[in-house]
Amino acid sequence: MVNFKLLFSIILALKLYTVSVNAQQTEGQFIHKGLLRATSTFATGYMPYNKVNNLYLTGIVEYYTDSKISLRGESFYFFNSLNGDKTFKQNHSIFSGACYHLKTNSHFDPFIGLQTGLAYSQIGRNFSGNAGSNKSFNPLLSPLIGFNYYAPKWFHLFINARYVIGNHLSEQGIIPLNEWNFSFGLGFNIL
């Protein structure tokens, strides 16, 4: 004769086990669905084709849709180049895209990402003299890599590195916007 009490107990234990496995988040992993972070810091860039160093003010907003994927928007405000305004008078840009976060069991959050963007650029004195405008909007593409380290509540540290691919096309000249870009700092965990 079947021992129904034993059978019932086994089935109940199995159901509780499967529910607990599905509901469990990887122990110690800080990043989660709904995490919203923001930051503002300085960024430096080096343009290998133009051999010029640039300085920017950058802002980042990032929303984690789950523990693997985040949606990210960034803006770069151009301050100046180290050679004055000989190459660029302006090189502002905005980016949007997504990042893939590698699985960890801690507050350490490494990621890789891809963003597409738009630059508003104006070339400088080295290219002046021709007729027409020297300002234009130009498409950009940028892979990026970096990591965040989250403190328990409000703050996190971050380091970002990216390579920007694009060209400035205007009536006064056509020059590459390709650039290695690096930034680091302290960010806020908003949600």
Added chain:
Amino acid sequence: MPKYKLSSLLIICLLISGISFSQDTTEGKEGGQFSLGVRNTNSFFTDAGSPGVGFGGQFRIRMGKRINTDWFADYITTNIQSLGLRRDGHIGWSVLFYLNKHPLMEKKISPYFVAGHCFDFTKVTSLSSSVVARERWSSAVQMGFGAHYNVTERFDITLLTQYMNHFGTDIHTDIEIDASGKKFLDVQQRRGSVGLEGHLLTTISLNYRIADLW
């Protein structure tokens, strides 16, 4: 009620709840899915002879299990051998037909055929000592093949290749040599003549499903 009958009933109820939990809850609910995304488009084999790079975005509204629609806008710039530049703006829509019976599943590739229509604004500028520019509006049809890879249920990376054929006033470019031996871009617009111009577009896009509209 006898004890063993009550136990049997409880076991049956537990088993039924387990089966119903494992059921595909999205079956029959694919229509109405709304996704938003950004894209990078590259243009090849234009009349300019040089590849173009673009920035844009799109949203998708899924009509059924194997039918989706893509509504997009692109801004593409082309460097014509440093002698001129071309700017294209596309705005249009496409219908996607999935080859898989169950497309857009997590960690699966979903290939599709695509066809659609768009409107295009083109401006070609010659960078000679006196800047010459010609512009036109045109209509186009596009057709091609693409594939989504769903990294998660809601987020996908899409690669698309399509051929776009434009109907509009013909803008023709030639590289000429002036009297001093210097190269320049000659841009001609043949008003009154409707031309057919095609180019190949490859697009990579990142998309996230943000809502189910119905």
